[in-house]
Amino acid sequence: MSVLVAIAITTGILSGIWGWVSVSLGLLTWAGFLGCTTYFASPQDGVKGLALSVATNMSGVFWAMVIIQLSTIAGAEVIGYVITGIVATLMCVQAKQTWLNYIPGTFVGSCATFAAGGDWQAVIPALIVGATFGFLMKASGLWLHQKINQPASAMETAKAD
Template identity: 65%
Template sequence: MSTLVAISITTAILSGLWGWVAVSLGLLAWAGFLGCTSFFGAPKDGIKGLLISLITNLSGVFWAMMIIKGGEFISTEILTYVLTGVVTLFMCIQAKQSWLAYIPGTFIGSCATFAANGDWQLVVPSLIVGGLFGYAMKTSGMWLHSKCNQLSESGVMQTK
């Protein structure tokens, strides 16, 4: 079994489970899938990739809230766009720090916050649990791939 097929199988199973968990806990299923996607796209693998994706997702939530809350004090529409540009500058500049260098993760957290109308209290746990599910999807897929290869090499599982 290829690595892709193994990860696809575990991702399919855990995606269904995530849908149930999200509804059961009152989380945003779509935001959890963003957290999962962020992990899969992270520049590092394993726990380090998970931490990088979560840290950048959460920094994105912070920056989105700066735009949302800052915009409440600005009466001119054009100045809210200037604020968005300035905050976006900082979202990118923070990438000078290695743990914040995954810029897509920052934008995922920010976009999720805007999509949830600034409800960061709901976005944060959804992104975190979704990221954990992404880690579980890939890790269990790699385990499945390894076990299937061991069985195949031992002659227990024959492919034709």
């Protein structure tokens, strides 16, 4: 079995579980899938990839709230666009920091916050749990691939003879 098929199988199983968990806990299912996608697309794997995904998603939530709050205060629609442009620039510049250097993760967190109408309290747990599910999907797929494709031990080979 290829790595891709193994990850596909565990992703399918855990996606169904995520759907049930998210509904059971009142989490935004779609936002969790964005967190999961952030992990899968992360330039890093493992726990470092999970940490990078969560950190950048959370910074995106923060920046979205900055845009929402400042635009509300400004009142004029055109000022909101200027604020958005300035903040989007800052979202990219923050990537100078190693732990925030995954710009798409930042934009995913921001977009999720806008899509939820600024309800950051609903977005944050869904993104975090979703990213964790992404980590588990890939890790369990790699485990499955290894288990299925590991060579038979000498004892198993001797029994087969």
